[in-house]
Amino acid sequence: MNINYKYKDSEMGKCDSQTAACSLERQACATVTTQAESITEQMDVTPAVIAAGPVVVKIPVVIAETNITIPVEATITLDQTVMEIKRIKKNVFLTQSRLIPFSNDGRNCTGILFIAGFIRKNIEYATQTCPSGTNVNVCGDIRHCTVQVPFNFTTRVTFLRPPIFIENTTPSELEFFTDKLSSCDACADPVLGRNPCDQNFSFTEFFNEKPFVELVRADITEIDIHTNPTSNCQTPTEQRFTELTEKIVVNLTLKVLQNQQVRVTAI
Incomplete structure (x- = not known):
């Protein structure tokens, strides 16, 4: 089934020939094509399993789980004069995770965790492209800028189950x-x-299993401070700036895991 939608201007009358905005004949702005998809039949398959009895498997075992709060301050300079920040989309990425499975300060069942990463920020903002002059109305474009705000920290973790290492x-x-x-x-x-x-x-x-980190949750709270904003008497409510300072609080929930051999009983 194919459905095509086209829009013409014949029913609405002709445009004024003296108007530059209507000098071109309106054309179809969009075309939509749909097609019904058939359902493919499937057949259930019985999985092949091991016989009942004790079995040893090698699976990731959680050796520590921690919640960490990181304060970060960043200064961002944009390429054009900004009138207003419309939206900021944020994502957290980890670029390094290293675990020293022992500490030399006498604390048992603890390790030192080194983490590095960045916050990917996509900033959408409004600019001024039409000079306002004495007019209080301002026009502009919506632009975007993607930046990376790096962070790193070191923290102590307490093991729920000690990692297994053979020297x-x-x-x-x-x-x-x-x-x-x-x-x-x-x-x-x-x-x-x-x-x-x-x-x-x-x-x-001996070749030991290396512990690794999983990012479970990331909570980001921030405040954006416009640096050296400018305004005029005609539009005192509109500020223009190119630089902003961000004070960010990042809360991360991390799991530290290691592949270990575990004995289970197959029922």
Whole structure:
């Protein structure tokens, strides 16, 4: 089924030939095409599962969860003179998350978390493109600007379940005895001791699961302060500025996880 909508000006009369705004014949402003989609039949599939009994799985385990409040101050300079901020859309992104799973201050079951990221802000604002002069009416365009406000912090987390790490072993070395070494003196006794020709080393390296962070929730509260605004006597209620200072409070809820082996019972 195809439906086309077209709008013409024939029913509304002809435009005045002296008016520049109506010099061109009106054309269709939009065309809409629709098509009905058929439903594809499906068939249920029974999943293949393991037999009942104990089983060991490797899954992400929550080792810590924390709520952090971060104060941030940023100064933003826009490319044109602004009359009014219409809307600001905000999103939080993390660019770095590192966990030191132990602290050296004697506190047990705690670690140090390093976080870095930024707030992506899309600012929509109104500008003045038509000079007002003595007229109180002002015209302009709606523009937008996307900026990134960086932040970073370090905090202590308390483990709900300690992360699992296995340390590498201390390198070990074996030495072999020999009595075959001779000195420069042919009359001297043979040299007894370590055989410098043979060496044996042993070392074990463990590859641990690296903890990672998930961003659960982000709450942003801010106040925008217009820096050095200007106005005139004809329109005292309208301010013009190019720079604003933002005081932001970011509240983040984070989960710290590590892939661990867990024994479960399949029913």
